[in-house]
Amino acid sequence: MGRVFTASIIGCGSRGATIYGNKMFHKPERFKLVSLCDIDTVVLNRYSKEWNVAKENCFTDENEFFKEKRSDILVIATQDRDHVRMCNRALELGYEILMEKPISPLKSELEELLETHKKYPRNVVVCHVLRYSPAFVKIKELLDSKVIGDLKLIEWAEQVEWWHQAHSFVRGNWRREDETSPMIMQKCCHDFDLMQYYVGSKCEQVFSQGELTFFNEKNKPEGSADRCFECKFRDTCTYSAEKIYIDLWHKMGCPKDEWPFNVLYKEYPLTEEKIREAYKNNQYGRCAFKCDNDVVDYQQCLLKFENGVSISHTMTAFTEQMGRKITFHGTLGEIKFDDANKTLSVCVFGKDKVVYDVTELIRQFASDGFGHGGGDTVLINTLCDMIENGAKAETTLEASVESHLMALAAEESRKTGKIVKIHE
C-alpha cells in the first residue's frame, strides 16, 4: 500500500466528477480530494458536500484556483478548448496531471503544450482510456506475439450509436466545431492513438471524406415543432427527446446518477419528472433536425502507415450499438474484436478459432468499473503507480499529440478532398 495523494479537479462535470472524482473518493487509501473548481455552482456545491471538500477550497474562477498549487494531482476535465490553457498553468505550478482528451483542436496549442512540457517535465496523462482497457491491451499482446503473423490491414469501425449522435453531436456539447472540436478529433483521437500503438509505426498520410447528411432542416418531419415536447411526432419520431431520454432511462433501470441523463439534469438524484422537466427547457429537447449543429454524421478515413500497414476507418452515427468493431488482418490469421458484444477472437488460418471472454478480462483488471471497458479504472490506478514508482505511462504526451495530428490531417483532407501527409 502506497501513500495517499491529494487531488483537485477543474471541471466537475460528467468526466471530472462522475468518473474521476467518484473513483478517487471511493479510494480513500490512495486519494484525498482537497480542492474543486467549476463555473457551475450547482455541481460545485453538490461535490463539495458529497466529498467533504472545504468550501474555501472550492472555486468558480479559474484564476483564483490557479493562484497556488493546491494538491499533488490535478484532473483537468473542462471542455476541449480549455485544456491547454489550464495545463500550461498547472505544469508551471508543479502538478501531476490527468487531462481529458482531446488535448486541443488547434495545432498551435498542441505545439505550445509540448514546449511547456519540455520546460516542466511532469507527468501529463492524457485520458486515452482505451489504452488502459483490458480487451484493447489484450489485442496489443496478441499482435506483438505475432499469432496472426505480420499485420497488413485493419478494418476499423467506430460505431457512435444513433441516439448518442443526437445527444452529443446534434443537441449537445460537441455539435459545433467552433465551440469544441471537429467530430473526427473529438470521437476518434482514441482510435488514432490506438492505431499507432497497434501498428507500431507512425501514420504517413490520410485521405478522408464525410458530411453532415441527415441531422439538418432538409430532413425534418413535415409539420414538426421546434421542441420535441410540443411536437406531434413526439411519440413516433426515432430521434424524439421524449423517446430517447425517457425510454432509455427506464431501459437502464432508472439510474439515480448516470450518463447521459446527468448531462441534462445536474442535481442528484435523477427522477423521470426531473429529466422530463430538464429537456422541456434546455438544449436537449430541441428537434434533432433544427439545431445549430455543424459536425458530420459520418466520416471515413484511409490511413497509410510508415511500415506499410493500411487502415480503413469509418465513424458513423447510424449504428444500433456503441463501440469499436475491428478486424486485424495478418499474414497468418485474423483478430476480430466487437466492443459492443464483448467478443474477441483469434482465427489462425487452418486452425480452430480461439475466443476470449472480454467481460472476464475486464473483471480481472478493473473490478470496480466497466467505464470504457475498464479503462477509466485502470487509468486512475496507473497514475498512482507513475507518480509513486516512476512507472511508465501506457502512452506519452508526444504520442497523444501525434494522434491529434492524425485527426487534424483527416479533417483537412475531408475539407480539401486531398490526401494529407501528417508531417509535411
Ligand SMILES: NC(=O)c1ccc[n+]([C@@H]2O[C@H](COP(=O)([O-])OP(=O)(O)OC[C@H]3O[C@@H](n4cnc5c(N)ncnc54)[C@H](O)[C@@H]3O)[C@@H](O)[C@H]2O)c1
Ligand atoms: N476520455 C474519454 O473517453 C472522454 C469521454 C467523454 C468526454 N471526454 C472529454 O472530457 C471533457 C469534459 O467532458 P464532460 O462530458 O465531462 O463535459 P461536462 O460539460 O459534463 O463537464 C465540463 C465541466 O467543466 C465546467 N467548466 C467549464 N468551463 C470551466 C472553467 N473555465 N473553469 C472551471 N470549470 C469549467 C462546466 O461547468 C462542467 O461542469 C471534454 O473535453 C470531453 O471531450 C472524454
